[in-house]
């Protein structure tokens with residue numbers, strides 16, 4: 001569903017992503033890990049069509065800059081981008097109009113309820129707390145029922161209810177056949193919810209790890225630290 005081939009993104013002479021290959025299938029959760037500055041957000045913004053790059057990205061075989069691809073893709077950015085003078089309810093209405101959704105009200109209501117924003121419908125974007133902004137950003141991304149969703153650090157700033165709800169939503173989306181790519185530093189919080197993990201270091205994918213490849217007593221954290229710091233109990237592969 002999400003296919004990245006040989007993606008290189010340079011900022012001037014600095015190579016931020018270097019020949020990245022990555023794919024996320026329908027009904028799969030891919031986790032993207034890596035230290036600060038590894039290139040995760042650059043990769044994500046490139047996939048979402050926000051940056052120019054060398055290589056190719058397709059969403060369900062559609063070139064990522066095409067309208068068809070954009071209709072299929074939901075994006076939760078690292079920092080919520082809201083309209084300060086639109087209310088919570090108006091944000092959903094705006095998304096519904098942009099995506100030409102015909103029936104969305106019940107779904108919108110349900111999303112707001114799940115993320116405890118149903119009593120904040122009249123609050124303006126600029127009046128929301130950081131966590132509320134993050135929750136609304138998630139609701140906006142999910143409203144069009146995208147086939148592929150990319151989330152950049154979606155758990156940051158969420159309260160425990162929001163974290164639990166988002167983890168459940170991720171699991172439900174996977175069960176419904178959605179492809180999800182989730183970047184996070186909170187490895188523990190994704191431990192029940194991943195199929196494949198890409199570990200990025202200095203612009204390259206240093207390790208692709210499928211859940212079934214881990215030993216019974218081995219955690220994703222072990223693999224992460226082995227790759228990023230050369231310790232933990234991961235055999236050199």
Ligand SMILES: Nc1ncnc2c1ncn2[C@@H]1O[C@H](COP(=O)(O)OP(=O)(O)OP(=O)(O)O)[C@@H](O)[C@H]1O
Pocket residue numbers: 011014016034035036037038039040041042043
């Ligand atoms: N607009 C930009 N211009 C120049 N360099 C940039 C720009 N954006 C990012 N970089 C550089 O590219 C590298 C990758 O940054 P990126 O934000 O993709 O990392 P990240 O893995 O998402 O980091 P973090 O975990 O801290 O969010 C860093 O060295 C960063 O300084």
